[in-house]
Amino acid sequence: MPHTTRRTFLRATLAGAAVVAAPLPLRAQPKTFKIGVIHPVTGPLAEPGQACRLGAQMAADAVNAAGGIRSKGGLQLELVLGDTQTKPENGRVEAERVVNQGARMLMGSFDSGSTAAMVSVAQQKRVPFLVDIAAADPITANVAKSVKDGQQKVQYVYRNFPTGSSFGRKAVQYFTEMFKEAGVSPKRVVLMYCNDLFGQSQSRGFQAAHKAANPGWDIVEVIPWPEPPSDLSTEVSKAKAAKPDIIAPITRPASAQLLLPELRKQRLDIMGVVSPGSPGLYEAGQIAALKEDLEHVATCVPWANFKNPKTNAVAEDFRKRSGGKTFDTNSGYSYDGIFIIADALERAAKLDDPDAIVDAMRKTSYGGGLMQYGGPVVFNELGDNPNAITTMIQILGGKPVAVWPKAAAVQKFVFPRPKA
Amino acid sequence: MKWAGALAVLGLLALPLTLSSYALTIFIFIFFYAFLGQAWNIVGGYAGQLSAGHAAFVGIGGYTAAMLSIEHGVTPWIGMFAGAVLAGALGALIGYLGFRFGLRGFYFVLLTVAFAEVCRILVSNIDAVGGALGLYITFTGNPRHFQFQDQRAYYYIALALMLLATGIAALIERRRFGIYLRAIREDEMAAEAAGVDAFRYKMFAMIVSSSLTGLGGTFYAFYLFSLQPNTVFGIPLSVEIIIRPIIGGTGTLVGPILGSFILTPLGELSRHYLGQSGLHGAHLVAYGLLLIAVVLFLPNGAYPWLRARFRR
Secondary structure, eight states: OOOOOHHHHHHHHHHHHHHHHSOOOOOOOTTEEEEEEEEOOSSTTHHHHHHHHHHHHHHHHHHHHTTSBGGGTSBEEEEEEEEOTTOHHHHHHHHHHHHHTTOSEEEEESSHHHHHHHHHHHHHHTOOEEEEEOOOTHHHHHHHHHHHTTSSSOOOEEEOSOOHHHHHHHHHHHHHHHHHHHTOOOOEEEEEEEOSHHHHHHHHHHHHHHHHHOOSSEEEEEEEEOSSOSOOHHHHHHHHHTOOSEEEEEOOHHHHHHHHHHHHHTTOOOSEEEESOOTTTTSHHHHHHHGGGGTTOEEEEOOBOTTSHHHHHHHHHHHHHHTSOOOOHHHHHHHHHHHHHHHHHHHOSOSSOHHHHHHHHHTOOBOOOSBOBSSSBOOOTTSBOTTBOOEEEEEETTEEEEEESGGGOSSOOOOSOOOO | OHHHHHHHHHHHHHGGGTOOHHHHHHHHHHHHHHHHHHHHIIIIIISOOOOSOTHHHHHHHHHHHHHHHHHHOOOHHHHHHHHHHHHHHHHHHHHHHHHHTTOOTHHHHHHHHHHHHHHHHHHHHOGGGTGGGOEEOOOOOOGGGTOOSSHHHHHHHHHHHHHHHHHHHHHHHHSHHHHHHHHHHHOHHHHHHTTOOHHHHHHHHHHHHHHHHHHHHHHHHHHHSEEOHHHHSSHHHHHHHHHHHHHHOTTSSSHHHHHHHHHHHHHHHHHHHHHTTTOTTHHHHHHHHHHHHHHHHOTTOHHHHHHHHHHO
């Protein structure tokens, strides 16, 4: 090992400090408009995070290929990418970094903790922020409240994603409508869920919405399991004892692989398995692993509008570039996010004033989204898009298909499921 | 040494005049983790009682201040001390159980981890404190709410926290108390034979350490604007807290600070330069390799190694 003198040590330290301290950006070139796009690209949520990043990149490429922001002389979009590693503190660090590198808008960031940390940067530095994915209601509601109370002047945070509470409301609504459409009246629904952040919030939202809507069916039993589970036979026999008409499970991909076969083994006599929200059930890997057990299972998820030919083209391209993944919630909302930003930039009076961009954001009424919406993308008084909704999909013939609401349905649902 | 320290502090006080907000953010996390590491160092370094559950104190402190602020409108400037008291109480409970029943080494480590996990699971299941979803804090930018429109305010608070913990550790180090703690660390039986009330001093170290860590929880909550049980009570945070003093040198004043000045920028630079390359996760591998290298080649930490070099 070479001899380290005090001098060489100091020199190395100073050099290191200079690297940290040096302003990273080469000052903003007026030729592009930089958007900070931050997702959990590594860490426990790396898979969806990478899908988000790819979706955003594909969208930016598409905007640029179509001539950029035309009203601003064909201004090109440039993404400044960030990675939260699923740690809230990195939401803050990365937002600061991309802004320092010249980003004039922010988009991200999948998990609600990092997103909340990014919100403070957006508000502090007046950088308009479009939340492409993150469900926790307070993220936008808190900022709206702060503005209403006069603590903050302008709301810089907007969201194009269903909020946590709307997930539950939509699920209850779709359950009720589908039962009616099918001409059956199941009474007893057993709610089962994975007891983690996702499962808790979904099940709570579902129960709250059920209470508020008071539909003609009851949640007769609520059964949580620790996630990831090693065995679900007790939980399923408990569910069976409640004599359910419907099993409504909120699963993660791993627990679905235990739950669905167990329902078959214990021969539950039910009309069907309808989930208020289970991500990833529709992935090719799940379908291959669960085969018949997954057939006719329905779940309520944010879903792309495959009636739109453009969606199919983008989804095909995405499949190629992602190594075979479905164009779904993550990639889809990030893809739409960039287009919504581009649309706002197109309409903004000027781009060097963040408040002008916010003005344009507020007046958004964008109909070109690839996801399934209940109407054009608009932002309400909280900064949320009330038309960002979920879709009921069903696995039919080994493929996930949108079945409800009617406007979104690609195929008629099969419910009650055929008796085996 | 004293002069070097004073100069360094003056330099840090003046830094925000020249730095970008991003660089300030990195310094804020350097100070914050140095602070947490220093707080841990009091019980983990000087007294040699390895707590691997210090995240629990961050969580308790943060949740207390956040709940008081959200539910009762109590300013976090007061809430942070309430949080510190509760964290200290939890520290006292863990310390009592561990030290009274003579849990040493791995057994004490397990006890602290178990308590942190119990806290995490409890909080995840109590709806009144947000359950697994956690708590979200409204950004107001109002100093009364421990929030600032200007990043520099956070910088100075984080710096103050680091200096506070270091001051307390320095005080302990110089007093008889510090000598007792080191005696306990080196050989508890011998220390007791010499008349040191090991139980009492270990308890005291634990309480000081956990209360200080509790203060940090408030900073975390009101700098990042949300608290999730998995993040603030989780094992990863406990590891983050411990790893800096270990890299820098446990049981030394400079260790936790040096460790934080090494690790935080390292994590940041590796993420920045390797993360952009499209090789997802390459930066984590690099970070891990560097950690292994430090542990292999500087088993006592960086500071004792540097000290030995300079003394020659």
